[in-house]
Amino acid sequence: MGPRRLLAIAGFRRLLLSRFASQWGDGLFQTGLAGAVVFNPERAVSPQEIALGFVVLLLPYSIIGPFAGALLDRWDRRRVLVAANLLRGVLILVAAVCVATGVAGMALAMLALVVIGISRFVGAGLSASLPHVVPVRNLVEANALSVTLGAVVSVLGAGCAVGLRALFGEDDAGSGLTAAVAVIGSVLAATLAARFARGALGPDEVDEPATALAAVANGLFDGARVALRTPSVAAGFCALLAHRASFGISLLLTVLLMRFSFEDFGPIKAGLPGLGVVLGFGALGIFVAGLTTARLVTSLGRKRTVIGALGIAAVAQLGLGLPMVLPTALVAAFLIAYSGQVVKLCVDAAVQRDIGDETRGRVFALYDMLFNITQVVAVGIASTVIPPNGESPALIVAATVLYLLGMVGFELVTRRGRAA
Secondary structure, eight states, X not given: OOHHHHHTSHHHHHHHHHHHHHHHHHHHHHHXXXXXXXXXXXXXXXXXXXXXXXXXXXXXXXXXXHHHHHHHTTSOHHHHHHHHHHHHHHHHHHHHHHHHTTOOTHHHHHHHHHHHHHHHHHHHXXXXXXXXXXXXXXXXXXXXXXXXXXXXXXXXHHHHHHHHHHHHOSSHHHHHHHHHTTHHHHHHHHHHHHTSOTTTTOOSSOOOOSSXXXXXXXXXXXXXXXXXXXXXXXXXXXXXXXXXHHHHHHHHHHHHHHHHTOOOBTTBOSSHHHHHHHHHHHHHHHHHHHHHHHHHHHHHOHHHHHHHHHHHHHHHHHHHHTTOOHHHHHHHHHHHHHHHHHHHHHHHHHHHHHSOHHHHHHHHHHHHHHHHHHHHHHHHHHHTTOOTTOOOHHHHHHHHHHHHHHHHHHHHHHHHHHHO
């Protein structure tokens, strides 16, 4: 259809704007919080505490993620999106007050955990709702447009956080004010979602036990069962989880190198501003992936597209990561983000196309859980061997090997599906 005709669909346009508002707020809140904890001159933090922060923020929601999917397949998704965004807005303000008053440790981590957990829930709801606003035959390009631009908007939110910290200050008070601005995104996202009619976003049918508790308990098993018996989805998970594990290692390395080792490169400053530039290069890669993925799949096929993307990421990880300097890290960020987004778009489309609406929410929630657990495990293992300044060639090689394993896993599961 092309972007212009897609945007002419009122429901798609409204869902897209809700995604934009939500992800802009997410990018601002998470970057503001990272600045408050990692790059705040009033707080001292060790590399191990940075790694622990990743684990604390991702692991608990990873455990409950699949159960959230059962709710997305049981409750009116429009109502869920409105309520979740409003609740997130309230908790963002509470977290901002905690940052401004100097609260640290587990209390702040748990607040951030809940906020980000709700954001993941909202993201799964938006993805599960997409087939209700665009024709099924156009899901690949609609998903590419919405997910890609949403990721870019998230990075723009992160850039706003960097700018607001420069305006408000890098101390606790300034960090708290920066995080508080993210509430605007949640309120706008809820307002836009509220404009849909009741039931317009699904689910069309509710195939759930009589009680919500039983439905939630079944979410994990149903999502896993459906994903495993769908070869296109299972193979995609192999590729995407390999990328996520490698990405987790790269993320830890980048944060530590930016904090302790990287030197300024021309106008690009190390520290949080430099991390913002790295995110910008990653956003550019995501944007380019959104423009090219549909055409790549059309010309090369899904299998060659996914394997080629993993190959590009492996080369970038090894060739551009090993120098461990800021200029090559920027190029690596672009290529790795591009490749990862190509794989993600292919997997998203497989879930939306090959999974029935009555279980799609649970599979997306399982998808999100596996995302987080994989990154948590990768970061946790890397944190036990990484030096304090982040300079670890061995971890860069390990991240490269993960991409190669992802290629092998994708190929084997795809062949199994064809044989069946």
